[in-house]
Amino acid sequence: MTATVWRPALPPGGLLRTDAARGQEVLLLPERVVVLHGSARRVLELCDGQHTVDDITTQLTQQHPGSARAEDIAHFLTRLHAQGCLQ
Amino acid sequence: MTTPAPPWALLAELTHACPLHCGYCSNPLELTRRSTELSTQRWAEVFRQAAAMGVLHTHLSGGEPLLREDLDALTRAAVDAGLYTQLVTSGVGLSTSRLDDLVDAGLHSVQLSVQHADPPLSDTIAGRASFRNKEAAAQLVKQRRLPLGINVVLHRHNLDALDDLLQLAVAWQADRIELANTQFYGWGLLNRAALMPSHEQLADAAATVARWRQRTDIELDITWVEPDYFTGVPKPCMGGWGAVSLTVTPDGTVLPCPAAASVPGLDAPNVLEHPLPWIWNESPAFNRYRGTDWMPSPCRDCAHKNEDFGGCRCQAFALTGDASRTDPACSLAPDHDVITSLASADSASAEVVRRRPTRRSTSTVGG
Numbered sequence: 001m002t003a004t005v006w007r008p009a010l011p012p013g014g015l016l017r018t019d020a021a022r023g024q025e026v027l028l029l030p031e032r033v034v035v036l037h038g039s040a041r042r043v044l045e046l047c048d049g050q051h052t053v054d055d056i057t058t059q060l061t062q063q064h065p066g067s068a069r070a071e072d073i074a075h076f077l078t079r080l081h082a083q084g085c086l087q
Numbered sequence: 088m089t090t091p092a093p094p095w096a097l098l099a100e101l102t103h104a105c106p107l108h109c110g111y112c113s114n115p116l117e118l119t120r121r122s123t124e125l126s127t128q129r130w131a132e133v134f135r136q137a138a139a140m141g142v143l144h145t146h147l148s149g150g151e152p153l154l155r156e157d158l159d160a161l162t163r164a165a166v167d168a169g170l171y172t173q174l175v176t177s178g179v180g181l182s183t184s185r186l187d188d189l190v191d192a193g194l195h196s197v198q199l200s201v202q203h204a205d206p207p208l209s210d211t212i213a214g215r216a217s218f219r220n221k222e223a224a225a226q227l228v229k230q231r232r233l234p235l236g237i238n239v240v241l242h243r244h245n246l247d248a249l250d251d252l253l254q255l256a257v258a259w260q261a262d263r264i265e266l267a268n269t270q271f272y273g274w275g276l277l278n279r280a281a282l283m284p285s286h287e288q289l290a291d292a293a294a295t296v297a298r299w300r301q302r303t304d305i306e307l308d309i310t311w312v313e314p315d316y317f318t319g320v321p322k323p324c325m326g327g328w329g330a331v332s333l334t335v336t337p338d339g340t341v342l343p344c345p346a347a348a349s350v351p352g353l354d355a356p357n358v359l360e361h362p363l364p365w366i367w368n369e370s371p372a373f374n375r376y377r378g379t380d381w382m383p384s385p386c387r388d389c390a391h392k393n394e395d396f397g398g399c400r401c402q403a404f405a406l407t408g409d410a411s412r413t414d415p416a417c418s419l420a421p422d423h424d425v426i427t428s429l430a431s432a433d434s435a436s437a438e439v440v441r442r443r444p445t446r447r448s449t450s451t452v453g454g
Contacts, residue, residue, distance in 0.1 A: 011234065011262075012232045012233060012234050012262075013195045013196040013233060013234035015171055015195060017143070017169065017171075019141070019143060021093050021139075021140060021141030022093070022141060026143065028143055028144065028171040028195075029234070030173055030195070030196040030198070030234050030236055030262070030263065031144075031173075031236070031263070033095065033143055033144070084306075084308060
């Protein structure tokens with residue numbers, strides 16, 4: 001995996017959802033609930049296996065200027081990959 | 088009384104009927120008859136109420152859920168309610184067309200049970216030829232790109248095969264494997280002597296798990312559920328009574344834990360009589376051991392009371408006759424010697440009683 005060619009995608013069975021009862025966004029996986037803070041859901045919605053990390057960063061910073069820094073997005077995606085939440 | 092935090096998960100025991108006859112099964116000895124199972128519409132209402140309360144995951148389980156002919160409709164109802172659906176199956180009956188119907192209904196993931204890595208031994212433990220069905224089911228699930236988890240209930244007759252079981256999980260391209268030492272409830276409790284592993288087996292198994300977890304060449308998520316009879320540490324059963332999860336049994340009985348039907352005087356509520364929010368928030372059964380106020384000594388003054396919640400109420404009842412005592416699995420429990428003597432008993436000669444419905448004079452459909 002290198003940041004220039006990696007096209008992050010949710011793993012099979014990964015599901016983004018609004019948890020209305022608790023007022024939060026979540027990523028659902030088998031046996032796991034990952035609570036998403038801040039702009040995390042917007043980032044993950046772009047993880048469709050088509051976009052590179054750079055694409056995702058460009059899109060987000062254009063759509064939501066000032067909401068997230070490129071290095072934070074890259075760090076977030078790498079961390080979720082390490083946790084098995086992205087492939 | 089403050090309103091309890093909402094539940095996260097629903098274990099939907101759709102039927103107690105099962106083609107397998109595993110002696111470790113945690114289903115109750117008195118299996119629910121098929122004629123009293125909830126209808127499709129009733130289950131759909133359960134899923135809607137559960138999702139509205141805050142439940143995110145549902146495990147479509149049993150028995151063998153594939154024996155419900157309406158499983159695709161049940162799955163669709165759970166998905167439409169907004170739930171993440173996992174099929175918990177033996178693999179027997181998971182044909183291509185059946186799986187395709189479930190995928191169409193929106194099924195999210197599959198957990199497949201395996202009894203042993205050696206086909207004849209797996210079939211012996213299961214009480215019927217089933218290993219090849221499981222192998223085929225695993226292939227199908229991966230072909231449909233669903234996440235595949237393998238669940239193995241461990242005991243003296245398969246603990247020595249742990250290395251082969253992990254190898255099998257890799258060969259079957261499983262994403263996860265749950266290696267769960269037998270918890271002694273229902274049929275498992277009945278067969279405790281025959282299933283009890285030796286200290287040596289467990290030490291070897293723990294070392295095998297540790298070795299596999301260090302491997303960086305495989306992407307297999309390994310869960311190891313420790314045997315609380317041996318660790319001296321009680322399990323945080325269900326994450327606390329009425330705290331995280333609820334179980335609905337085939338006839339609509341709602342329990343804080345799948346084994347809780349064994350607790351005497353629980354007066355377990357039923358979805359046919361009460362809405363789920365009342366059952367979760369207000370029913371006496373769900374409040375009986377909720378929180379820490381009910382705790383006896385030494386739990387009530389223990390630093391770990393919010394970590395293990397006093398262990399398991401069903402186990403406390405099974406081993407002491409009183410569900411409100413400290414779980415004897417705890418080394419600090421007054422009754423801990425009960426469990427240490429059971430864990431060191433020589434059980435090599437005990438035979439397994441197979442899980443089967445109680446014989447009846449009148450015949451019923453299925454089962």
